[in-house]
Amino acid sequence: VAKVIDTRKGRLLLVALVFAHLVVISRQVDAPGGGATLLEHAIFVMFSPFQRLVAGGVHGIRSAWTGYVDLRGVREENRVLRDRLREVETLLQERQHAAGEAARLRVVLGLREVLPLETIVAEVVTRDAVPWFRSLTLDKGREDGVLLNAAVISPSGVVGRVVEVAPHAAKVQLLLDRNGAAGVVTERRRVTGVVMASPDAGTGDLVMKYVSALADVAVGDVVVTSGFDRIFPKGLVVGRIRSVGAPSGLFREVYVTPSARFDQLEQVLVLKGTTPEPAFDEAVQ
Protein backbone atom coordinates (compact mmCIF):
# COMPACT_ATOMS: atom_id res chain seq x y z
CA VAL A 1 0.00 0.00 0.00
CA ALA A 2 2.83 2.34 0.90
CA LYS A 3 4.45 1.70 -2.47
CA VAL A 4 1.18 2.40 -4.34
CA ILE A 5 0.70 5.60 -2.39
CA ASP A 6 4.27 6.64 -3.06
CA THR A 7 4.07 6.00 -6.82
CA ARG A 8 0.63 7.55 -7.24
CA LYS A 9 1.10 10.43 -4.82
CA GLY A 10 0.26 13.07 -7.43
CA ARG A 11 -2.92 11.40 -8.58
CA LEU A 12 -4.12 10.71 -5.06
CA LEU A 13 -3.53 14.34 -4.17
CA LEU A 14 -5.48 15.37 -7.26
CA VAL A 15 -8.45 13.19 -6.30
CA ALA A 16 -8.36 14.49 -2.71
CA LEU A 17 -8.21 18.12 -3.83
CA VAL A 18 -11.00 17.68 -6.39
CA PHE A 19 -13.18 16.04 -3.74
CA ALA A 20 -12.41 18.81 -1.23
CA HIS A 21 -13.34 21.45 -3.80
CA LEU A 22 -16.61 19.74 -4.62
CA VAL A 23 -17.50 19.59 -0.92
CA VAL A 24 -16.58 23.26 -0.34
CA ILE A 25 -18.56 24.44 -3.38
CA SER A 26 -21.57 22.25 -2.52
CA ARG A 27 -21.67 23.62 1.03
CA GLN A 28 -21.76 27.17 -0.27
CA VAL A 29 -24.45 26.39 -2.84
CA ASP A 30 -26.56 24.60 -0.20
CA ALA A 31 -26.39 27.56 2.14
CA PRO A 32 -26.91 30.68 0.02
CA GLY A 33 -25.96 33.81 1.92
CA GLY A 34 -24.34 31.62 4.55
CA GLY A 35 -21.27 33.74 4.33
CA ALA A 36 -17.70 32.92 3.53
CA THR A 37 -15.79 29.81 4.46
CA LEU A 38 -12.90 30.22 6.86
CA LEU A 39 -10.41 29.74 4.01
CA GLU A 40 -12.12 32.34 1.84
CA HIS A 41 -12.18 34.80 4.71
CA ALA A 42 -8.51 34.15 5.55
CA ILE A 43 -7.41 34.73 1.95
CA PHE A 44 -9.49 37.89 1.69
CA VAL A 45 -8.12 39.31 4.95
CA MET A 46 -4.54 38.30 4.11
CA PHE A 47 -4.27 39.88 0.68
CA SER A 48 -6.63 42.86 0.76
CA PRO A 49 -4.06 45.21 2.45
CA PHE A 50 -1.68 44.66 -0.50
CA GLN A 51 -4.49 45.43 -2.91
CA ARG A 52 -5.34 48.63 -1.07
CA LEU A 53 -1.70 49.65 -1.26
CA VAL A 54 -1.54 49.12 -5.02
CA ALA A 55 -4.90 50.81 -5.59
CA GLY A 56 -3.74 53.77 -3.49
CA GLY A 57 -0.60 54.08 -5.62
CA VAL A 58 -2.60 53.93 -8.86
CA HIS A 59 -5.07 56.52 -7.51
CA GLY A 60 -2.20 58.80 -6.49
CA ILE A 61 -0.49 58.65 -9.88
CA ARG A 62 -3.78 59.06 -11.70
CA SER A 63 -4.88 62.08 -9.65
CA ALA A 64 -1.46 63.73 -10.08
CA TRP A 65 -1.70 63.23 -13.84
CA THR A 66 -5.34 64.34 -13.97
CA GLY A 67 -4.46 67.41 -11.91
CA TYR A 68 -1.80 68.37 -14.44
CA VAL A 69 -4.02 67.74 -17.46
CA ASP A 70 -6.99 69.51 -15.85
CA LEU A 71 -5.01 72.73 -15.46
CA ARG A 72 -5.28 73.19 -19.19
CA GLY A 73 -8.64 74.59 -20.25
CA VAL A 74 -9.63 75.56 -16.72
CA ARG A 75 -10.79 79.04 -17.76
CA GLU A 76 -13.18 77.68 -20.37
CA GLU A 77 -14.46 75.06 -17.97
CA ASN A 78 -14.94 77.76 -15.33
CA ARG A 79 -17.14 79.76 -17.66
CA VAL A 80 -19.24 76.71 -18.58
CA LEU A 81 -19.61 75.76 -14.91
CA ARG A 82 -20.69 79.31 -13.94
CA ASP A 83 -23.43 79.18 -16.58
CA ARG A 84 -24.47 75.75 -15.39
CA LEU A 85 -24.53 76.96 -11.78
CA ARG A 86 -26.98 79.72 -12.69
CA GLU A 87 -29.27 77.15 -14.34
CA VAL A 88 -28.99 74.82 -11.34
CA GLU A 89 -29.76 77.64 -8.88
CA THR A 90 -32.98 78.36 -10.75
CA LEU A 91 -33.83 74.67 -10.77
CA LEU A 92 -33.03 74.41 -7.06
CA GLN A 93 -35.53 77.13 -6.24
CA GLU A 94 -38.23 75.24 -8.12
CA ARG A 95 -37.29 71.99 -6.39
CA GLN A 96 -37.26 73.62 -2.95
CA HIS A 97 -40.74 74.86 -3.59
CA ALA A 98 -41.84 71.36 -4.71
CA ALA A 99 -40.15 69.71 -1.71
CA GLY A 100 -41.91 72.06 0.67
CA GLU A 101 -45.20 71.30 -0.95
CA ALA A 102 -44.51 67.55 -0.78
CA ALA A 103 -43.64 67.81 2.92
CA ARG A 104 -46.89 69.65 3.61
CA LEU A 105 -48.88 67.04 1.66
CA ARG A 106 -47.08 64.25 3.53
CA VAL A 107 -48.23 65.74 6.81
CA VAL A 108 -51.76 66.11 5.50
CA LEU A 109 -51.87 62.49 4.27
CA GLY A 110 -50.18 61.11 7.41
CA LEU A 111 -47.33 59.46 5.51
CA ARG A 112 -43.97 58.56 7.03
CA GLU A 113 -41.04 60.90 6.49
CA VAL A 114 -38.34 59.44 4.21
CA LEU A 115 -35.39 58.60 6.44
CA PRO A 116 -32.05 60.24 5.56
CA LEU A 117 -29.49 57.59 4.66
CA GLU A 118 -26.27 57.36 6.59
CA THR A 119 -23.42 56.35 4.27
CA ILE A 120 -19.71 55.57 4.21
CA VAL A 121 -17.60 56.79 1.29
CA ALA A 122 -15.38 54.00 -0.07
CA GLU A 123 -12.76 53.88 -2.81
CA VAL A 124 -12.95 51.14 -5.42
CA VAL A 125 -9.82 48.99 -5.17
CA THR A 126 -10.53 46.46 -7.94
CA ARG A 127 -13.37 46.03 -10.38
CA ASP A 128 -14.61 43.35 -12.73
CA ALA A 129 -11.34 41.53 -13.21
CA VAL A 130 -12.78 38.20 -14.37
CA PRO A 131 -15.34 37.74 -17.15
CA TRP A 132 -17.72 35.38 -15.31
CA PHE A 133 -18.69 37.49 -12.30
CA ARG A 134 -19.22 41.22 -11.80
CA SER A 135 -17.75 42.41 -8.51
CA LEU A 136 -15.82 45.24 -6.86
CA THR A 137 -13.48 45.38 -3.89
CA LEU A 138 -13.71 48.43 -1.62
CA ASP A 139 -11.14 49.90 0.75
CA LYS A 140 -13.59 50.06 3.67
CA GLY A 141 -14.58 47.10 5.81
CA ARG A 142 -16.12 45.98 9.07
CA GLU A 143 -14.07 48.34 11.22
CA ASP A 144 -15.32 51.27 9.16
CA GLY A 145 -18.93 50.22 9.70
CA VAL A 146 -19.55 48.20 6.54
CA LEU A 147 -21.97 45.32 7.11
CA LEU A 148 -22.68 42.16 5.12
CA ASN A 149 -25.51 42.73 2.60
CA ALA A 150 -25.23 46.53 2.92
CA ALA A 151 -26.48 48.37 -0.15
CA VAL A 152 -23.83 50.11 -2.26
CA ILE A 153 -24.81 53.13 -4.31
CA SER A 154 -23.18 55.83 -6.41
CA PRO A 155 -24.45 59.37 -6.98
CA SER A 156 -25.92 58.20 -10.28
CA GLY A 157 -27.64 55.02 -9.08
CA VAL A 158 -27.65 51.67 -7.32
CA VAL A 159 -24.39 49.69 -7.63
CA GLY A 160 -24.88 46.43 -5.70
CA ARG A 161 -24.60 44.81 -2.28
CA VAL A 162 -21.75 43.77 0.03
CA VAL A 163 -21.15 40.00 -0.07
CA GLU A 164 -17.89 39.67 1.88
CA VAL A 165 -16.44 41.87 4.62
CA ALA A 166 -12.90 41.95 6.00
CA PRO A 167 -11.71 44.40 8.71
CA HIS A 168 -10.62 46.98 6.10
CA ALA A 169 -12.02 45.71 2.80
CA ALA A 170 -15.31 44.55 1.36
CA LYS A 171 -16.40 42.70 -1.78
CA VAL A 172 -19.45 43.99 -3.62
CA GLN A 173 -21.65 41.99 -5.97
CA LEU A 174 -22.73 44.35 -8.74
CA LEU A 175 -26.33 44.59 -9.86
CA LEU A 176 -24.96 43.49 -13.25
CA ASP A 177 -23.81 40.14 -11.81
CA ARG A 178 -25.93 37.21 -12.96
CA ASN A 179 -26.66 36.34 -9.32
CA GLY A 180 -27.63 39.89 -8.27
CA ALA A 181 -31.16 41.35 -8.13
CA ALA A 182 -33.15 44.19 -6.60
CA GLY A 183 -36.83 44.86 -6.00
CA VAL A 184 -37.92 47.88 -8.03
CA VAL A 185 -40.88 50.05 -8.92
CA THR A 186 -41.41 52.45 -11.80
CA GLU A 187 -41.65 56.06 -10.67
CA ARG A 188 -44.49 57.07 -12.99
CA ARG A 189 -47.08 54.31 -12.47
CA ARG A 190 -45.63 52.42 -9.46
CA VAL A 191 -45.35 49.15 -11.41
CA THR A 192 -43.32 46.65 -9.33
CA GLY A 193 -40.82 44.06 -10.50
CA VAL A 194 -37.36 42.65 -9.91
CA VAL A 195 -34.31 43.82 -11.86
CA MET A 196 -31.42 41.49 -12.60
CA ALA A 197 -28.62 41.26 -15.15
CA SER A 198 -29.78 40.89 -18.72
CA PRO A 199 -29.10 37.39 -20.08
CA ASP A 200 -27.63 38.98 -23.23
CA ALA A 201 -23.93 38.83 -22.43
CA GLY A 202 -21.97 42.06 -22.39
CA THR A 203 -24.88 44.46 -23.01
CA GLY A 204 -24.53 46.00 -19.54
CA ASP A 205 -28.32 46.15 -19.38
CA LEU A 206 -30.71 45.07 -16.67
CA VAL A 207 -33.95 43.22 -17.21
CA MET A 208 -37.02 43.92 -15.08
CA LYS A 209 -38.95 40.71 -14.51
CA TYR A 210 -42.39 39.84 -13.09
CA VAL A 211 -43.97 42.91 -14.65
CA SER A 212 -47.64 42.31 -15.32
CA ALA A 213 -48.50 42.08 -19.02
CA LEU A 214 -51.24 44.64 -18.35
CA ALA A 215 -48.98 47.12 -16.53
CA ASP A 216 -48.50 50.61 -17.89
CA VAL A 217 -44.76 50.85 -18.59
CA ALA A 218 -43.14 53.03 -21.23
CA VAL A 219 -39.70 53.68 -22.63
CA GLY A 220 -37.99 56.40 -20.58
CA ASP A 221 -39.76 55.60 -17.30
CA VAL A 222 -37.47 55.93 -14.30
CA VAL A 223 -37.04 52.74 -12.26
CA VAL A 224 -36.30 53.09 -8.53
CA THR A 225 -35.83 50.60 -5.70
CA SER A 226 -39.01 49.48 -3.96
CA GLY A 227 -37.40 48.56 -0.62
CA PHE A 228 -39.21 45.21 -0.54
CA ASP A 229 -35.97 43.20 -0.84
CA ARG A 230 -34.85 44.62 2.53
CA ILE A 231 -31.39 45.37 1.13
CA PHE A 232 -31.90 48.52 -0.91
CA PRO A 233 -33.90 51.32 0.71
CA LYS A 234 -36.83 52.54 -1.36
CA GLY A 235 -36.45 55.39 -3.79
CA LEU A 236 -32.89 54.89 -5.06
CA VAL A 237 -32.56 55.33 -8.82
CA VAL A 238 -31.73 52.10 -10.68
CA GLY A 239 -32.13 53.23 -14.29
CA ARG A 240 -34.47 54.07 -17.14
CA ILE A 241 -36.57 51.75 -19.27
CA ARG A 242 -34.89 51.23 -22.63
CA SER A 243 -37.38 48.86 -24.23
CA VAL A 244 -40.53 46.96 -23.36
CA GLY A 245 -40.84 43.35 -24.45
CA ALA A 246 -43.99 41.71 -25.81
CA PRO A 247 -46.23 40.03 -23.20
CA SER A 248 -45.49 36.37 -22.59
CA GLY A 249 -48.22 34.78 -20.50
CA LEU A 250 -48.96 36.83 -17.41
CA PHE A 251 -45.76 38.84 -17.54
CA ARG A 252 -43.56 40.86 -19.86
CA GLU A 253 -39.85 41.61 -19.72
CA VAL A 254 -38.72 45.22 -19.55
CA TYR A 255 -35.15 46.20 -20.37
CA VAL A 256 -33.58 48.86 -18.18
CA THR A 257 -30.43 50.88 -18.82
CA PRO A 258 -28.71 51.26 -15.44
CA SER A 259 -27.99 54.80 -14.22
CA ALA A 260 -24.77 53.84 -12.44
CA ARG A 261 -21.71 53.92 -14.68
CA PHE A 262 -20.30 50.59 -13.58
CA ASP A 263 -17.16 50.85 -15.70
CA GLN A 264 -16.22 54.28 -14.32
CA LEU A 265 -16.80 53.79 -10.60
CA GLU A 266 -14.02 55.18 -8.44
CA GLN A 267 -15.88 56.05 -5.25
CA VAL A 268 -19.11 54.58 -3.96
CA LEU A 269 -21.35 55.03 -0.94
CA VAL A 270 -22.03 52.10 1.37
CA LEU A 271 -25.24 52.40 3.33
CA LYS A 272 -24.84 52.05 7.07
CA GLY A 273 -27.27 50.06 9.17
CA THR A 274 -30.15 47.97 7.99
CA THR A 275 -32.92 48.95 5.65
CA PRO A 276 -36.19 49.59 7.47
CA GLU A 277 -38.67 46.87 6.70
CA PRO A 278 -41.69 48.20 4.79
CA ALA A 279 -44.94 48.17 6.68
CA PHE A 280 -47.28 45.29 5.81
CA ASP A 281 -49.95 47.43 4.18
CA GLU A 282 -47.24 49.30 2.25
CA ALA A 283 -45.83 46.00 0.96
CA VAL A 284 -49.31 44.82 -0.05
CA GLN A 285 -49.92 48.03 -1.93
Place this chain on the structure above:
Amino acid sequence: VKAVWTGLAIVIALLLHTALSQIAPHQARVLDPFLLILVYCGLTGGETHGMLAGVAAGWVQDVHFGGTVVGFSGLAKLLVGFGVGVAAARFLLAGPVPRLLVLVVATLVDALLISRLAAVFDVATEELAPRALLARAVANALVGLLLFEFVDRRLRGERRT
Protein backbone atom coordinates in the same frame (compact mmCIF):
# COMPACT_ATOMS: atom_id res chain seq x y z
CA VAL B 1 12.06 27.42 -2.18
CA LYS B 2 9.76 26.52 -5.08
CA ALA B 3 6.69 27.14 -2.90
CA VAL B 4 8.00 30.55 -1.79
CA TRP B 5 8.62 31.66 -5.36
CA THR B 6 5.20 30.39 -6.43
CA GLY B 7 3.55 32.23 -3.54
CA LEU B 8 5.43 35.40 -4.42
CA ALA B 9 4.38 35.04 -8.07
CA ILE B 10 0.72 34.71 -6.99
CA VAL B 11 0.96 37.87 -4.87
CA ILE B 12 2.53 39.72 -7.81
CA ALA B 13 -0.26 38.42 -10.10
CA LEU B 14 -2.85 39.69 -7.62
CA LEU B 15 -1.26 43.13 -7.42
CA LEU B 16 -0.85 43.29 -11.21
CA HIS B 17 -4.47 42.35 -11.75
CA THR B 18 -5.58 44.89 -9.14
CA ALA B 19 -3.58 47.66 -10.82
CA LEU B 20 -4.77 46.60 -14.29
CA SER B 21 -8.41 46.59 -13.18
CA GLN B 22 -7.94 50.21 -12.07
CA ILE B 23 -6.06 51.43 -15.12
CA ALA B 24 -7.74 49.41 -17.89
CA PRO B 25 -10.77 47.44 -16.64
CA HIS B 26 -11.58 45.92 -20.02
CA GLN B 27 -8.05 44.62 -20.52
CA ALA B 28 -8.06 43.21 -16.98
CA ARG B 29 -10.99 40.99 -17.96
CA VAL B 30 -9.03 39.64 -20.91
CA LEU B 31 -5.74 38.78 -19.20
CA ASP B 32 -5.44 36.06 -16.53
CA PRO B 33 -2.03 36.34 -14.80
CA PHE B 34 -2.97 33.57 -12.35
CA LEU B 35 -3.28 31.10 -15.21
CA LEU B 36 0.19 32.02 -16.46
CA ILE B 37 1.69 31.04 -13.10
CA LEU B 38 0.17 27.59 -12.97
CA VAL B 39 1.04 26.90 -16.62
CA TYR B 40 4.67 27.82 -15.96
CA CYS B 41 4.72 25.72 -12.77
CA GLY B 42 3.17 22.78 -14.63
CA LEU B 43 5.64 23.09 -17.51
CA THR B 44 8.74 23.36 -15.35
CA GLY B 45 7.80 21.63 -12.10
CA GLY B 46 5.53 18.76 -13.11
CA GLU B 47 1.98 17.77 -12.26
CA THR B 48 2.11 18.19 -8.48
CA HIS B 49 3.66 21.64 -8.61
CA GLY B 50 1.28 22.62 -11.41
CA MET B 51 -1.85 21.56 -9.56
CA LEU B 52 -0.82 23.04 -6.20
CA ALA B 53 0.05 26.33 -7.88
CA GLY B 54 -3.32 26.08 -9.65
CA VAL B 55 -5.23 25.61 -6.39
CA ALA B 56 -3.48 28.51 -4.68
CA ALA B 57 -3.78 30.88 -7.66
CA GLY B 58 -7.38 29.86 -8.31
CA TRP B 59 -8.46 30.44 -4.75
CA VAL B 60 -6.82 33.86 -4.57
CA GLN B 61 -8.55 34.76 -7.84
CA ASP B 62 -11.87 33.35 -6.63
CA VAL B 63 -11.84 35.20 -3.33
CA HIS B 64 -10.76 38.56 -4.70
CA PHE B 65 -12.41 38.69 -8.10
CA GLY B 66 -15.02 35.91 -8.12
CA GLY B 67 -18.67 35.74 -7.23
CA THR B 68 -20.52 34.74 -4.08
CA VAL B 69 -19.70 31.03 -4.47
CA VAL B 70 -15.93 30.52 -4.45
CA GLY B 71 -13.94 27.51 -5.57
CA PHE B 72 -14.78 27.29 -9.29
CA SER B 73 -11.56 28.92 -10.38
CA GLY B 74 -9.62 26.93 -7.77
CA LEU B 75 -10.96 23.62 -9.07
CA ALA B 76 -10.58 24.59 -12.74
CA LYS B 77 -7.01 25.75 -12.24
CA LEU B 78 -6.19 22.64 -10.19
CA LEU B 79 -7.22 20.46 -13.14
CA VAL B 80 -5.50 22.68 -15.71
CA GLY B 81 -2.27 22.73 -13.67
CA PHE B 82 -2.36 18.95 -13.37
CA GLY B 83 -3.05 18.56 -17.09
CA VAL B 84 -0.19 20.86 -18.07
CA GLY B 85 2.16 18.96 -15.73
CA VAL B 86 1.16 15.61 -17.24
CA ALA B 87 1.53 16.97 -20.78
CA ALA B 88 4.97 18.44 -19.98
CA ALA B 89 6.13 15.04 -18.71
CA ARG B 90 5.05 13.26 -21.89
CA PHE B 91 5.82 15.79 -24.61
CA LEU B 92 8.60 18.24 -25.33
CA LEU B 93 7.02 21.59 -24.55
CA ALA B 94 10.11 23.73 -24.09
CA GLY B 95 9.96 25.68 -27.38
CA PRO B 96 7.95 28.86 -27.94
CA VAL B 97 5.39 27.29 -30.32
CA PRO B 98 4.43 24.37 -28.03
CA ARG B 99 4.23 26.79 -25.09
CA LEU B 100 2.00 29.12 -27.09
CA LEU B 101 -0.26 26.19 -27.85
CA VAL B 102 -0.30 25.08 -24.20
CA LEU B 103 -1.28 28.59 -23.08
CA VAL B 104 -4.11 28.79 -25.61
CA VAL B 105 -5.45 25.35 -24.69
CA ALA B 106 -5.06 26.03 -20.95
CA THR B 107 -7.05 29.27 -21.28
CA LEU B 108 -9.83 27.57 -23.22
CA VAL B 109 -10.02 24.60 -20.84
CA ASP B 110 -9.99 26.89 -17.79
CA ALA B 111 -12.87 28.96 -19.20
CA LEU B 112 -14.82 25.87 -20.21
CA LEU B 113 -14.35 24.25 -16.79
CA ILE B 114 -15.44 27.36 -14.89
CA SER B 115 -18.61 27.82 -16.92
CA ARG B 116 -19.45 24.08 -16.82
CA LEU B 117 -18.81 23.83 -13.07
CA ALA B 118 -20.98 26.88 -12.47
CA ALA B 119 -23.73 25.30 -14.59
CA VAL B 120 -23.47 21.99 -12.68
CA PHE B 121 -23.83 23.79 -9.35
CA ASP B 122 -26.59 26.01 -10.76
CA VAL B 123 -24.68 29.26 -10.23
CA ALA B 124 -25.39 31.88 -12.90
CA THR B 125 -22.32 33.29 -14.65
CA GLU B 126 -21.88 35.63 -17.55
CA GLU B 127 -21.46 33.68 -20.78
CA LEU B 128 -18.17 34.34 -22.51
CA ALA B 129 -18.69 35.04 -26.21
CA PRO B 130 -16.41 33.01 -28.56
CA ARG B 131 -14.65 36.19 -29.67
CA ALA B 132 -13.97 37.23 -26.06
CA LEU B 133 -12.71 33.75 -25.27
CA LEU B 134 -10.39 33.82 -28.25
CA ALA B 135 -9.10 37.27 -27.25
CA ARG B 136 -8.44 35.93 -23.76
CA ALA B 137 -6.55 32.94 -25.13
CA VAL B 138 -4.43 35.09 -27.47
CA ALA B 139 -3.67 37.66 -24.76
CA ASN B 140 -2.66 34.99 -22.26
CA ALA B 141 -0.57 33.17 -24.86
CA LEU B 142 1.36 36.26 -25.95
CA VAL B 143 1.93 37.72 -22.49
CA GLY B 144 2.71 34.27 -21.12
CA LEU B 145 5.24 33.54 -23.82
CA LEU B 146 7.11 36.78 -23.17
CA LEU B 147 6.97 36.27 -19.42
CA PHE B 148 8.18 32.66 -19.60
CA GLU B 149 11.07 33.72 -21.84
CA PHE B 150 12.00 36.49 -19.40
CA VAL B 151 11.89 34.15 -16.39
CA ASP B 152 13.85 31.43 -18.23
CA ARG B 153 16.57 33.92 -19.19
CA ARG B 154 16.84 35.18 -15.62
CA LEU B 155 17.10 31.63 -14.29
CA ARG B 156 19.73 30.69 -16.91
CA GLY B 157 21.72 33.83 -16.04
CA GLU B 158 21.57 32.99 -12.34
CA ARG B 159 22.74 29.43 -12.97
CA ARG B 160 25.70 30.70 -15.02
CA THR B 161 26.81 33.10 -12.30
